[in-house]
Structures are given as C-alpha cells and as structure tokens.
Amino acid sequence: MKNEELKNIVKEKYSEIALQSKRENETSCCGSGGCCSDVDYTIFSESYTHLQGYNPDADLGLGCGIPTEFAQIREGDTVIDLGSGAGNDCFVARSLVGVSGKVIGIDFTEAMIEKARANALKLGYNNVEFRLGDIEKMPVTANKADVIxxxxxxxLVPDKVKAFSEIFRVLKPGGHISVSDVVLKGELPENLLQAAEMYAGCVSGAIQMSGYLEIMKNCGLENILVQKDKIISIPDEILLNYLNPDELESFKATGTGIYSITVYAEKPFNSPGCGCGCNC
Structure with a gap:
C-alpha cells in the first residue's frame, strides 16, 4: 500500500475507537461488532491507574508502555505528545509540568482531538492544548519542546524518517524524547505484513528494532537508550486469522519477536541539523 492509503486505514480505525469506551476496546478493537477483526489493543497496554493525573475518560487502552515514567519531565517544561488520542498521556504529563508548564497533544484523527478537547474542558485545564496534525509535518514551530x-x-507512521526528523526539528537544543513503541526482532511472515487490520493494531507497522534505533541516530538524536523492553505475546487465536497452523508453528519456531520498547534520546545542545537530508 502507499503511505496515504496506510494513513487512511489508521485514521478510519482510530476514528471508530475514539467513539468507544476502554471497556469496549478491551472486548475487541471495534467493540462487540468486531468490525476490524479480532485485534486486541489491550495486549500491548499497561495500567495507568497508579499515576498522578490519570483520568479514566481519557484512557482508551491503546498504549504499549508508559513513556512519562521515564521522560524526566520537570515543572515548567513544554511537553508534546505525538498521537495523543483522548489525552491520557497528556494529562499525566500535565501533573508533572504543573501550572507553569504546557502540554501539547498532536493527533491526526478528528474524533480523537474532539474527545481530548472535551476531556480537557471538563477537567478545567488551560495549559493542555490539542492540535490536529500529522506527525510527519507537525503544526509546531522549531525548538519548541523540552520533552516529546x-x-x-x-x-503506525509510514515514513519514520520524516517523523523523527520532525521530532528533531521541534525539540529544543538539549531537549529529549521518551517514546514507547512496537518493534520487531526477526521478520514477520508476509501474511502479517500485508494485513491492514494488523497494521492498524500496531503490529505490521512495526520495523526492526535495530532499524528503528538507526533512524533515530541518523536523524541527529544522541544518547539513545532503550529504557524498557518486553516481548508481546500475541494469542494463537489472533495469529490464526492470518496464518495457517503450519505457518503459525514455523513462525513460533523462528524466535521472531514483537516487542514493546520505551526509548530515550536527546537533541544535542549544539547541532548543525539532523542527518536525514530534511534541512531541519
């Protein structure tokens, strides 16, 4: 598929998810109707209930980590959350930046932006802002964020080089990122790579962990550190939607893994720009 087609798939599925509760998402990715197969997003998600700033209405169970736990966010910081959804990580970040800081959420799904803005209004937060925009071309000025x-x-972003070059552009010199994401160790079977629902379910959009970290490095980020990683166990009943029994056994025997990682990296204080050829 072309990049725009993949983006449209993701936008369509997450627009549907935005209209559901976390409980519905825990039943299946599109609720009891099962409109986008049986991908269970909660395979990846972690509990936020112990965190200050957590708001259940903003938690759709769509994450694969808790990036704020490792983000070294300080009072007064400007934090940008990429793919902010209903605002879950933004509201946790707000509890860390305090009233003197600012949090900006960016999402390209209109329904998610509407839901996040409604949550912020209900909570009375005037230093949390949600912007409709594409991560590959963020609606943010350069050198804006202390933390991303x-x-x-x-x-899920088709052009990860563009995404990380934009991250580099938007970070302040000396700023840093903490991102949780899904990566691979070993090659997924072709059937999984071509499955649109699995793409929207955070599996087939993933790339090799070594390649992921290399992109970050090539885009100018330094002191890259994998803060946490864990293997994601996908139930056989889900994988059998895309693989026959023989293919499934072969896949499991290869040792190929789908991992959730949380990665830290910094933008140098004195940087001539990234190495992506993007003139950032």
Whole structure:
C-alpha cells in the first residue's frame, strides 16, 4: 500500500475507537461488532491507574508502555505528545509540568482531538492544548519542546524518517524524547505484513528494532537508550486469522519477536541539523 492509503486505514480505525469506551476496546478493537477483526489493543497496554493525573475518560487502552515514567519531565517544561488520542498521556504529563508548564497533544484523527478537547474542558485545564496534525509535518514551530513523548504511535507512521526528523526539528537544543513503541526482532511472515487490520493494531507497522534505533541516530538524536523492553505475546487465536497452523508453528519456531520498547534520546545542545537530508 502507499503511505496515504496506510494513513487512511489508521485514521478510519482510530476514528471508530475514539467513539468507544476502554471497556469496549478491551472486548475487541471495534467493540462487540468486531468490525476490524479480532485485534486486541489491550495486549500491548499497561495500567495507568497508579499515576498522578490519570483520568479514566481519557484512557482508551491503546498504549504499549508508559513513556512519562521515564521522560524526566520537570515543572515548567513544554511537553508534546505525538498521537495523543483522548489525552491520557497528556494529562499525566500535565501533573508533572504543573501550572507553569504546557502540554501539547498532536493527533491526526478528528474524533480523537474532539474527545481530548472535551476531556480537557471538563477537567478545567488551560495549559493542555490539542492540535490536529500529522506527525510527519507537525503544526509546531522549531525548538519548541523540552520533552516529546509518544505511546504506540510512531510505528503506525509510514515514513519514520520524516517523523523523527520532525521530532528533531521541534525539540529544543538539549531537549529529549521518551517514546514507547512496537518493534520487531526477526521478520514477520508476509501474511502479517500485508494485513491492514494488523497494521492498524500496531503490529505490521512495526520495523526492526535495530532499524528503528538507526533512524533515530541518523536523524541527529544522541544518547539513545532503550529504557524498557518486553516481548508481546500475541494469542494463537489472533495469529490464526492470518496464518495457517503450519505457518503459525514455523513462525513460533523462528524466535521472531514483537516487542514493546520505551526509548530515550536527546537533541544535542549544539547541532548543525539532523542527518536525514530534511534541512531541519
């Protein structure tokens, strides 16, 4: 598929999810109707209930980590959340930046932006803002963010070089990122790579972990550190939607893994620009 086709698939599925509760998403990715197969997003998600700033109405169970736990967010910081959804990570970040800081959420799904803005209004937050926009071309000026976070979103961006070059552009010199994402170790079977629903379910959009980290490095980010990683166990009943029994056994025997990682990286204080050829 072309990049725009993949983006449209993701936007369509997440527009449907935005209209559901976390409980519905835990039943299946599109609720009891099962409109986009049996991908269970909660395979990846972690509990936020112990975190200050957590708001259940903003939690759709779509993450694959908790990037704010490793993000070293300080009071007064400007934090940008990429793929902010209903605002879950933004509201946790707000509790860390305090009233003197600012949090900006960016999402390209209109329904998610509407839901996040409604949540912020209900909570009375005047230093949390949600902007409709594409991560590959962010509606943000250069050198804006002290910290950029993201949770299980960048793997869904077709052009990851553009995404990380934009991250580099938007970060302040000396700023840093903490992103949770899904990556691969070993090659997924072709049937999985071509499955649109699995793409929207955060699996087939993932790339090799080594390639992911290399893109970050090539885009000028330094001191790259994998803060956390864990293997994601996909139930056989889900994989059998895309593989026959023999293919499934072969896949499991290869040792190929789908991993959730949380990665930290910094933009140098004195940088001539990234190495992506993007003139950022």
């Amino acid at each position: 976070i993201s949770n299980c979103v960048l793997n």
